[in-house]
Amino acid sequence: MKRVLLILFALVLVLSCSQKGSDTDTYLKEGQKAFLAGNYSEARDLFGKGLTLAPSNQDMIYYMGLSYQKEYVYDSALFYVRKADLLYQRNREINLALVQIAPQVQNWELAIQAMLTLIELGDSPKQYWAQLAEYNAYRKYYVHVLYYTRKIVEQSPEDTAAYLRLIGAAVSANSLYTASAFLDTAVDKFGPRDEFMANRGAIHSFRGQYQEAENIFRNLLAKDSANTFYKLNLASTLASFDRRDKKEEALTLLHVIKNELGVAYGIDSLIIRTSQELEDMD
Numbered sequence: 001m002k003r004v005l006l007i008l009f010a011l012v013l014v015l016s017c018s019q020k021g022s023d024t025d026t027y028l029k030e031g032q033k034a035f036l037a038g039n040y041s042e043a044r045d046l047f048g049k050g051l052t053l054a055p056s057n058q059d060m061i062y063y064m065g066l067s068y069q070k071e072y073v074y075d076s077a078l079f080y081v082r083k084a085d086l087l088y089q090r091n092r093e094i095n096l097a098l099v100q101i102a103p104q105v106q107n108w109e110l111a112i113q114a115m116l117t118l119i120e121l122g123d124s125p126k127q128y129w130a131q132l133a134e135y136n137a138y139r140k141y142y143v144h145v146l147y148y149t150r151k152i153v154e155q156s157p158e159d160t161a162a163y164l165r166l167i168g169a170a171v172s173a174n175s176l177y178t179a180s181a182f183l184d185t186a187v188d189k190f191g192p193r194d195e196f197m198a199n200r201g202a203i204h205s206f207r208g209q210y211q212e213a214e215n216i217f218r219n220l221l222a223k224d225s226a227n228t229f230y231k232l233n234l235a236s237t238l239a240s241f242d243r244r245d246k247k248e249e250a251l252t253l254l255h256v257i258k259n260e261l262g263v264a265y266g267i268d269s270l271i272i273r274t275s276q277e278l279e280d281m282d
Helices: 003-037 038-052 058-070 072-087 092-105 108-120 125-138 142-155 160-172 175-192 195-208 211-224 228-240 244-261 264-280
Strands: none
Touching: 003 038, 003 058, 038 058, 058 072, 058 092, 058 228, 072 092, 072 108, 092 108, 108 125, 108 244, 125 142, 125 160, 160 175, 160 195, 175 195, 195 211, 195 228, 228 244, 228 264, 244 264
16 A cells, blocks of 8 residues: 555656646746747746746746846846856856846956856957957956957057057056057057157156156147147146146146036046145245
8 A cells, every 4th residue: 555655656746747847848938939029028927937946947047137138127137147157157148148238237247257258168259359358447457458458459450549549558557668668669650640649648747757748748739729638638747747837827728628528537626636736835
């Protein structure tokens, strides 16, 4: 009798598991159908029911995340796609989704890791260099920015904008010597273009070589007197001198720039600091 009961219990368990698996498949297929039809709320409802039966089902977790992504609910989308990634690591489709979703919630580290995983899985590294540079800049990992931007320049040696980004990356990484070397290379290759000379002026200013920086920005303004950013660089350089006449000229320029740019670029703080320095000279 006991043996009969055990057999019956085992049969019930098998039938129960079989039914559960069948229900899971049904929820997945119906959810995918709703997803493809653009009925994302309905899809999430179906996937949610399926996940109560199979909490670790890769497809339903993944599609739940995509359903949130389609309706721009990026924090929830990232929760599910990240969960899928933790359960099923190094999956190409999951990491592609992470590359799209993680930047929407400014999770730069996760986006970077997903791109590096895709490269390990066989994707061409060059398609990710620009994003890797950009996202590392947001994280203030400037040495990494320098690394990837240099890769871009090596790949596109005729791209002047890439050289400018490379010079900027070197400055941000506190490597003025490297920035100067890249700048010299760019000038040798493309000639003394105004955008390169502006960078040279900025490097002089960073080094405390204010007279050299002033000369460059005055020359640039003589060629393009309406360029607000040349004015801003000149004003910043003049404000760095330990001389009243230079600071007074800087303050006059800063008020002009404020009218042109509005409250952006920290003009007010520079005006306040320069005004205070002038008062301290009295």
